[in-house]
Amino acid sequence: xxxxxxxxxxxxxxxxxxxxxxxxxxxxxxxxxxxxxxxxxxxxxxxxxxxxxxxxxxxxxxxxxxxxxxxxxxxxxxxxxxxxxxxxxxxxxxxxxxxxxxxxxxxxxxxxxxxxxxxxxxxxxxxxxxxxxxxxxxxxxxxxxxxxxxxxxxxxxxxxxxxxxxxxxxxxxxxxxxxxxxxxxxxxxxxxxxxxxxxxxxxxxxxxxxxxxxxxxxxxxxxxxxxxxxxxxxx
Numbered sequence: 001x002x003x004x005x006x007x008x009x010x011x012x013x014x015x016x017x018x019x020x021x022x023x024x025x026x027x028x029x030x031x032x033x034x035x036x037x038x039x040x041x042x043x044x045x046x047x048x049x050x051x052x053x054x055x056x057x058x059x060x061x062x063x064x065x066x067x068x069x070x071x072x073x074x075x076x077x078x079x080x081x082x083x084x085x086x087x088x089x090x091x092x093x094x095x096x097x098x099x100x101x102x103x104x105x106x107x108x109x110x111x112x113x114x115x116x117x118x119x120x121x122x123x124x125x126x127x128x129x130x131x132x133x134x135x136x137x138x139x140x141x142x143x144x145x146x147x148x149x150x151x152x153x154x155x156x157x158x159x160x161x162x163x164x165x166x167x168x169x170x171x172x173x174x175x176x177x178x179x180x181x182x183x184x185x186x187x188x189x190x191x192x193x194x195x196x197x198x199x200x201x202x203x204x205x206x207x208x209x210x211x212x213x214x215x216x217x218x219x220x221x222x223x224x225x226x227x228x229x230x231x232x233x234x235x
Contacts, residue, residue, distance in 0.1 A: 014051040014098070017209035021219045022047075022226030031080040038087050047094040047200075047229030050081060050101025052207060056169055057082075057103055062112040071115075082108045089197045094228035096221075097203030102191075103169055105203045109194065111175035116168055117188065124186045126205075128166040138210040141165035144182040144190045151202060152181045152191055155220040163190070163206035170205065200228035 002009070008030045018026040029041060029048070055074035059067055061082060067073070081101075085108035088095050097105045103113055118125040128137040140162045146153040153159060161182075171189040174180065181202065182191035194201035202225075208218035 013209045017212040017222050018049060021212045021222030024226050024229055031076040033076055035080045038084050042088060042091050042093055046233040048088050050097040050104055052099030057107050062107045089194050089201050092198045094200040094225055094232060096225040099167055099207060102203035102205045106171055106175050109175035109177055112173040114170045114172045117170040123188055126165045127168050137166060138164045138207060142184055144184055146182050147180050150181040151193060156217050161217055166207060167205055200225055
């Protein structure tokens, strides 16, 4: 909601990353009370980017306990994305997820989430300090270890990279068709790919879109997504 009205909006940082790093034309897919037809969407796009959001996936979607009061949700987005993700993957449409998009992909493919990672024994607090300036909130927070044989290791050229961290939710049970691409020092899954996907299908828990042109690893990630989209467009 912006004021008293519902809006369909995408953060500029996500749009800019698609333009500047993936070299693609970004178009918003509205999430309506009656979702748009998945088949029609997939017939018109060359790739789909599932960005972050202030809202979380409703826990009923993965048989989780009720959210704590005040948690933001977007049931219309859930209805659209959770049906769109499996179809996109199986249809060979390149898919990239970030933060909420990462969590959506896990849920859509059969996984579950920790709603408040900082309250789960053994895990660190992965939230940002909202009182700090944005550059601090989105600044380097911790290293992730990239898994052997993964796409991210290939893109980074090293087995550890430093990422930002601005999330309260995280993977609990990883969906069966997902392969871990990166883990935080506490073991939390920070990135995964879809094993059976015929093309690019990957998601990260951090925010690579933030000042993307200043981060070679983030640039490489979006460029790989854009390359897959162009391959589909030309096929």
